[in-house]
Structure formats: structure tokens, C-alpha cells
Amino acid sequence: MFEDLEAKLANALKKIKGQALITEQDALEVLKNIKFALLEADVNYKVVKEIEQELKEKLVGKQIEKNLTPFQTIVDTVHKELTQVLGAESSTFVINSKPFIVMLVGIQGSGKTTTCAKLARLLKSKGRQALLVACDIYRPAAVKQLQTLGKQLDIPVFSKENTKPQDIALESLEYAKSNGRDIVIIDTAGRLQIDEQLMQELVVMKNTVQPNEILLVVDSMIGQEAVNIAKKFNDDIGISGLIFTKMDADARGGALLSIKRIVGKPIKFIGVGEKISDLEQFYPDRIASRILGMGDILTLIEQAKNQTDEQEQKQLQKKLKKNQFTLDDFLGQLKKIQKMGSIASIIKMIPGLNKVKLTNTDDFEVELKKITAIIQSMTKKEKENYKIIDANRKRRIAKGSGTDVQSVNKLLKQFEEMNKMMKGLDKNKALHIMKNLGR
Ligand code: GDP
Numbered sequence: 191m192f193e194d195l196e197a198k199l200a201n202a203l204k205k206i207k208g209q210a211l212i213t214e215q216d217a218l219e220v221l222k223n224i225k226f227a228l229l230e231a232d233v234n235y236k237v238v239k240e241i242e243q244e245l246k247e248k249l250v251g252k253q254i255e256k257n258l259t260p261f262q263t264i265v266d267t268v269h270k271e272l273t274q275v276l277g278a279e280s281s282t283f284v285i286n287s288k289p290f291i292v293m294l295v296g297i298q299g300s301g302k303t304t305t306c307a308k309l310a311r312l313l314k315s316k317g318r319q320a321l322l323v324a325c326d327i328y329r330p331a332a333v334k335q336l337q338t339l340g341k342q343l344d345i346p347v348f349s350k351e352n353t354k355p356q357d358i359a360l361e362s363l364e365y366a367k368s369n370g371r372d373i374v375i376i377d378t379a380g381r382l383q384i385d386e387q388l389m390q391e392l393v394v395m396k397n398t399v400q401p402n403e404i405l406l407v408v409d410s411m412i413g414q415e416a417v418n419i420a421k422k423f424n425d426d427i428g429i430s431g432l433i434f435t436k437m438d439a440d441a442r443g444g445a446l447l448s449i450k451r452i453v454g455k456p457i458k459f460i461g462v463g464e465k466i467s468d469l470e471q472f473y474p475d476r477i478a479s480r481i482l483g484m485g486d487i488l489t490l491i492e493q494a495k496n497q498t499d500e501q502e503q504k505q506l507q508k509k510l511k512k513n514q515f516t517l518d519d520f521l522g523q524l525k526k527i528q529k530m531g532s533i534a535s536i537i538k539m540i541p542g543l544n545k546v547k548l549t550n551t552d553d554f555e556v557e558l559k560k561i562t563a564i565i566q567s568m569t570k571k572e573k574e575n576y577k578i579i580d581a582n583r584k585r586r587i588a589k590g591s592g593t594d595v596q597s598v599n600k601l602l603k604q605f606e607e608m609n610k611m612m613k614g615l616d617k618n619k620a621l622h623i624m625k626n627l628g629r
Contacts, residue, residue, distance in 0.1 A: 191462075192443045196483030198227035203265055212260060217249040220264060232413045232444030237275065237451045245271050262491050269478050269488060276474035277450040281431070282458050283403050284556055285318070289366040289374045291399055293359075294433070295392055295423060296407035298380035301435035301461055303332050305407050306377040307339035308461065308469035309433075313373055314345060321371035323362040324349035325395070326379045336377055339466065346371070355379060355391065356398040363399065376401070384419065389426045396427060403430045405458060408445070410434045416445035420453045435461035438468070443481055510609065517573040520605050521565045524558055563591035564601050576602055 202223030221242055228238045245268065254263050283292075292309070296302045303326065310320035322340050324347055326332035333349050340347035346369070348362040359376050366374050378395060381388045396404065406429045408416040416434075423429055432453075434446055437460045449457060457472045479488050506523075509515045565573065567590030572579050579587070584598045591598075 191437055191440065192231075192481045192483065195227060195231040195443050195481055198230060199224065199268070199482055202227055203261065203268070212249050212252045212254070212264065214250050216260075217246065217252075220249070221245055224268065228444075228447070231442040231447070234414065234417055234444070234448035234452055237448045240451060241271060241275060244274075258491060265482065265488070266491050269475075269482055272447070272478035272481055273475045275447055275451060276477055277456045277472075278474055280471060280473045280555070281456045282471055283430075285373065287402060288372050289321070289363060290372060290403075291363070291374045291376070291401040292403045292405060293376045293378060293395065293399065293401040294405050294407055295378050295427065295429070296380055297384060297419060298329070298382050300380065300407045300409045302326075302380055302407040303335050303377050304339070304464075304466075305433055305435060305459075305461055305469065306336060306375050307343060307345075308466055309459065310340075310345045310373075310375050311343050311466055312459075312469050312471075314343065318373050319371045320345050320373045320375055321362060321366045321369070322347045323359055323374060323376045325355040325358050326377050327353075327355055327358070328379050332377065342466065356395045359395060359399045384422055389422075392427050405429065405431050405433050406455075407433045407435060409436050410440040410443075410445055410460075411436050413442065413445055414448070417448050417452050420449055420455070424453050424455060429455055431456050431458040433457070433459045433461065433469075434472075437461060438463045446477070447481075514574075515609060517565050517568065517576060517605060520608065521562060524561060560591075560593055560597060561601055564588075564593055564598055567591040576605060 202220055224245065225238055225242050228241065229235070233241075248267050248271065249264065252263065252267070254260050255266070258266065283290075294302050294306050294309075306322055310322055313320050322336055322345055324333040324336045326336075337347045337349065348358070348365050350358045350361065353361075355378065362374055362376070365371070376395075376399070378392060379388065404427060406420055406423045408419055410416060412419075420429070420432060432449060432455060434449075434457055437446075440446075446457065449455070460470050460472050460477075462468045462470055482488070506515065506519060509519065564587060567587045568579070572583060572587075579598075579602065581595075584595045588595045588598050
């Protein structure tokens with residue numbers, strides 16, 4: 191993945207001199223090389239111009255961060271920029287209805303049918319009961335293919351002969367309801383190229399079943415064409431996100447970097463191989479690291495930053511001792527956890543949180559959004575002293591955050607328990623946990 195781009199970016203970043211400030215000349219030199227690397231990787235020209243401009247603003251005259259070398263500061267800045275361009279936050283979907291309906295669309299050969307099965311498998315591994323629905327009736331092999339994959343995965347496949355695709359889909363919803371399947375994944379028809387009849391059929395399908403998600407499956411190997419296809423599907427049907435397939439074979443990564451800015455829709459998953467387990471949730475920051483191919487250097491940067499964090503952690507520790515640890519501090523710490531790849535081990539350390547059964551990153555994100563909304567609905571005084579939050583205030587906060595009093599109570603309890611635990615620990619252990627929260 192990204193071998194070409196990675197090599198060129200490494201080359202572009204190599205020539206940084208060691209000084210306290212990044213000079214305009216240095217920045218322009220780096221930017222020129224980054225620009226060429228991106229263009230050669232087939233990133234959309236408009237996006238390249240945006241990246242160049244944004245990086246210029248961020249880099250010229252930038253003070254070298256404490257504990258970092260000039261080279262590391264630039265790598266860090268470029269990494270953040272690429273993360274932004276890729277969509278900043280990871281987004282999949284919040285399953286909030288039953289059955290939850292996901293419709294996969296895309297042109298023939300993009301990997302749509304395979305991806306339906308991969309997605310069903312991924313959801314199954316998270317405890318969901320998927321139903322696969324074969325609506326690609328023009329390609330009889332696709333129905334067979336889905337049935338074979340379904341059998342392998344022990345996931346039912348709904349299909350019907352001599353029936354219109356939208357009617358098959360409608361009937362499948364009834365089947366799902368009466369058979370306890372909570373997610374319906376619809377494989378739709380594709381064509382070798384985009385044509386108007388296909389678009390119309392997909393619009394009919396969309397209006398008939400009203401899916402919660404319409405995901406466009408695109409083959410990353412077709413480069414810029416993927417962006418054009420995505421634009422067309424989004425204009426005509428309205429998609430909620432994308433799945434890029436064959437990322438294992440695409441060494442350039444250009445389309446991936448263009449899509450969010452040009453189409454405005456997030457990439458939600460990536461296909462990374464032919465095996466049924468080769469589907470990953472899309473994490474912009476991790477992909478940005480892979481594009482830069484500087485895992486080791488980025489780790490070093492993180493470590494150096496953590497050293498700076500130590501000061502902040504000591505202050506937090508002081509606040510805890512003095513009973514001044516506020517709900518805002520609590521939220522700050524949780525947000526740091528979110529930035530980490532693997533959260534399971536640290537979540538275990540926080541009393542209260544592990545009881546919410548945060549088994550995976552998605553659940554954690556949903557929970558964190560809720561917690562953020564609740565804390566942001568509090569007044570400054572309430573955040574500083576949660577003890578004044580009485581029943582009336584709880585009702586107001588619940589209303590303001592679109593949650594309920596029970597959730598507000600739960601959060602306050604978590605906060606109280608964390609507070610208690612941190613105070614009960616000896617200084618070194620508490621500091622250790624706080625440091626880990628920031629990793
Ligand atoms: P559809 O016509 O869009 O339904 O495409 P298929 O699901 O039949 O896939 C077309 C081909 O792409 C098949 O040979 C798949 O095995 C292959 N394919 C799908 N996703 C990936 C992927 O992520 N990596 C690789 N290497 N091959 C993939």
C-alpha cells in the first residue's frame with residue numbers, strides 16, 4: 191500500500207536543516223517536493239493546491255516544538271494535514287434502527303459483492319445478525335457468489351427469481367424482521383460503466399427501501415476515475431460514505447486522498463485483500479501514518495510530546511489532590527484516550543467506564559460523543575463543582591445534550607469514581623495512569 195508515494199514523500203522531507211524556526215526557503219523547498227509527490231500519486235490537482243496552501247500557512251515561520259527536531263516537526267505537521275485531508279475522524283455508522291439497512295452500490299468489478307460479505311462478517315464479529323440480500327439480478331453469478339459467501343460465513347442470503355430488485359429488497363426487510371436479523375446488507379446491480387438506467391434503478395431502490403446507509407464501493411486501482419464515479423453517484427443517488435477496495439494493490443493512494451475534499455463524503459471502510467476477513471474500518475490518522483511510512487519517527491514524535499505532557503499530567507495530579515479536577519479535565523483525558531489506537535487496556539483502568547462494556551472503538555466513540563454533549567451542556571460552575579448538580583439541573587443538562595437524566599447520572603458517577611480512585615492511589619501510580627491516558 192502506498193509504496194510509491196511513501197518513497198517520494200520520504201525524499202521530500204529529507205533535506206531539513208536543524209534550526210529553531212522553519213524558514214520560508216526550507217518550507218517552500220519541502221512543499222515543492224510534496225506537491226510533486228502528490229501529483230505523481232494521482233491526487234486531484236485542486237486538492238494538491240489546497241494541501242500546499244494549508245501546509246505553507248502551517249509551516250512557514252513555525253517554531254520547532256519542544257523536544258522535537260525540525261525534521262520531526264515537519265513530519266508531524268504533514269501527518270496532521272494528511273489526516274485532515276483524509277477526513278480527520280474515523281466514521282462508520284451508528285446502528286440506530288432495526289433492521290438497519292445498508293445498501294452497497296458501485297460499478298461492476300469494484301468488489302461490491304465480495305464487500306457485502308466482508309461487511310456482514312465484520313458486523314457479525316461485533317455481535318450483529320446480518321442478512322445478505324442478492325439484488326444484482328442482472329449478473330446471475332453475483333447471486334451465486336453471495337450465496338456461496340453467505341454459506342461460508344453462516345449468514346443467511348435472501349434471493350428471489352423473476353422479481354424486480356426493489357421488490358426483493360422489500361421482501362427481505364420482512365424476512366429480516368421475522369427472523370431476528372438486525373442488519374440488512376443489500377447487494378445492488380452494477381454495470382461495466384455508469385449509465386443512466388442503472389442510476390434510475392438505484393434511485394428507485396433507494397426510495398423503496400429507504401436505507402440508513404448507501405455506501406459506494408470503488409476500486410482504488412482506477413485512480414482519479416474513482417473520484418469521478420463517486421461524484422456522479424453522490425450527485426445522482428446521494429451516498430453516505432465510501433468503501434475503497436483493493437487497497438492492497440494500489441501503491442499510489444491518490445484517489446483516497448482526493449475523495450473527502452472533492453465529494454465531501456467519508457471513507458468508512460477499506461478492502462485490503464481478497465480474503466473475506468480483509469476489510470478494515472478506515473482510520474484517517476493511521477492511513478496518514480502508512481502514507482508517510484514513517485511509523486518509527488511518528489512514534490518518536492509521540493514519545494517526545496508525551497514528555498511535554500508530563501508537566502501537564504503533574505498539574506492534573508495536583509488538581510486531583512486539591513479536589514480541583516473538573517469535568518472538563520475529565521473530558522480532556524477521555525479525548526486523549528480516543529486518539530489512541532488500542533484503548534481496551536486503558537479503559538480497563540478506569541472504574542465505571544469498563545462497566546459500560548466498551549468492547550470496541552465504535553462503541554467508545556458513541557459513548558464519548560454522548561459524554562461530550564452532556565459536559566458541554568453544563569455551566570462553568572457545574573463543571574467545576576459537580577456536587578451542585580441537582581435534579582433540576584440534571585433535567586436541563588439532559589435536555590440540552592439530547593440525552594436523558596439517567597445518562598447524566600451515569601456520567602457523574604463515572605467521574606466521581608475516577609476522582610476517588612485517583613486520589614486513593616499513591617502519587618507514582620496515579621501519574622502512571624494519567625500518562626497512559628494520554629498515550
Ligand atoms: P462486483 O462486480 O463489484 O460485485 O465485484 P466482486 O465482488 O465480484 O469483486 C471483483 C474482484 O475483486 C474479485 O476477484 C474479488 O476477489 C476482488 N476484490 C474485491 N475486493 C478486493 C480487495 O480488497 N483486494 C483485492 N486484492 N481484491 C479484491
